[in-house]
């Protein structure tokens with residue numbers, strides 16, 4: 001089976017602070033400060049993911065996980081190195097979809113699906129399924145700007161997961177949903193995973209990573225800190241106290257719902 | 266689930282989606298404006314949303330796209346036509362309204378296009394969508410709003426005895442084409458600039474005010490031709506918006522005058538066909554340069570929004 005994602009010495013440079021106004025610029029110049037102050041949010045990262053693999057992406061806040069996902073889904077381009085992917089990419093980045101706040105839920109579903117590569121017929125065919133899954137009631141024709149954050153992420157997840165994708169990126173999808181929805185998400189993602197889609201799963205909840213993924217990649221201040229078996233990775237980031245006691249990832253872990261679903265709260 | 270089962274899944278998926286036939290490629294690959302037209306469906310949805318969204322939250326909604334140009338028309342007609350040059354120029358209101366339509370189309374494209382990237386940050390910061398899409402969509406929305414204005418103009422012209430002619434219709438198409446190409450080019454350029462420094466948004470508003478006076482809309486071209494040295498007249502005509510305005514007057518106003526042949530000689534520039542070609546060429550060059558600049562800087566756009 002082929003390579004699905006190939007990240008080769010990718011680096012993404014961000015600017016920490018911009019001296020934006022003319023006044024700030026001159027003041028900074030006079031004090032001989034740097035006009036801009038850059039750092040590598042993703043720093044020389046290299047790895048390869050095979051089609052059908054599911055990989056957990058872990059790391060502390062600000063370690064560059066969402067940025068790395070943006071490089072993979074093509075929102076951003078690496079400043080150095082390369083990121084290559086194969087096939088259609090869907091997913092959610094930084095807790096929430098790219099929605100337009102003034103558009104209604106319905107319009108956003110169509111626009112979002114179109115950007116993810118679905119055509120009108122395909123969207124129309126899956127529309128009811130998407131709405132059923134999101135289960136946001138009568139709010140479908142309300143502008144999403146007025147949604148609660150849970151509703152917003154439900155709709156985003158529903159669209160993304162119904163795209164017939166080859167790569168699925170899930171960035172803290174469970175962070176704001178309520179418990180029934182979290183369970184539904186997990187089940188849906190397992191389904192997606194079983195269908196052979198490459199899954200990159202970002203979460204701070206160790207138990208859910210242990211359940212979803214065989215492999216974990218850990219970022220530390222943008223650098224690749226660890227790449228290997230899931231449980232070792234979880235131990236590496238010292239989240240292993242959250243794991244169910246026996247460390248198993250099969251059905252017995254399902255019983256331990258709180259460790260898996262609750263830890264995101 | 267066992268790893269074997271998952272591996273089977275991946276094989277099935279690879280077969281179903283013909284993944285073997287798809288090469289590994291950069292997810293951020295950008296083919297520029299071509300990509301926009303390859304993804305027409307997304308473009309259509311964006312245009313639809315913009316048409317609904319441009320006068321969002323306003324009670325009169327779509328009517329504003331009539332009220333804006335009509336109110337401008339009455340101000341100019343009253344002050345310039347009635348007070349300043351009373352009756353000295355044949356069919357002044359038609360002459361001005363023809364110009365106004367093109368100028369309004371251009372300034373809307375330029376102004377709204379410049380704000381288009383910042384205005385769509387929710388989408389741009391999280392999804393991989395060709396970012397040229399947004400300025401192009403605003404241009405198409407402005408174009409959509411032009412249609413009813415042309416209908417009004419045609420109605421007035423018919424009452425004044427105007428009949429469509431082939432050259433006139435070609436002139437109309439060329440005028441719209443120039444405004445489309447130049448407007449898109451400048452919108453591309455300034456929408457990127459506006460992401461880095463919001464000053465450019467204000468700057469474009471000022472430019473749009475000057476454009477109204479820099480083209481023969483409020484006054485006939487003959488004022489320029491008779492009042493300025495030759496080189497300045499040529500410079501004036503190098504502004505593609507001027508050409509577009511003159512072409513629109515050729516298409517509509519000229520046919521409403523008593524003696525079109527005489528009027529054409531008196532008010533329109535010589536060699537209008539040549540100037541049309543020059544106008545299209547300059548617009549196309551601006552668009553090409555804009556596309557180059559856009560490709561160079563758009564990489565930094567999502568993080569600076």
Ligand SMILES: Nc1ncnc2c1ncn2[C@@H]1O[C@H](COP(=O)(O)OP(=O)(O)OP(=O)(O)O)[C@@H](O)[C@H]1O
Nearest residue numbers: 014015041060061062063064065066067068568569
């Ligand atoms: N547009 C931006 N401009 C400048 N810096 C940015 C920008 N976006 C993110 N950063 C910085 O890049 C770093 C990595 O951010 P990122 O969002 O990738 O972290 P993360 O690993 O997803 O964190 P979290 O666990 O909190 O979601 C952070 O230090 C952040 O401040």
Ligand SMILES: [Mg+2]
Nearest residue numbers: 065066094171
């Ligand atoms: Mg993040």
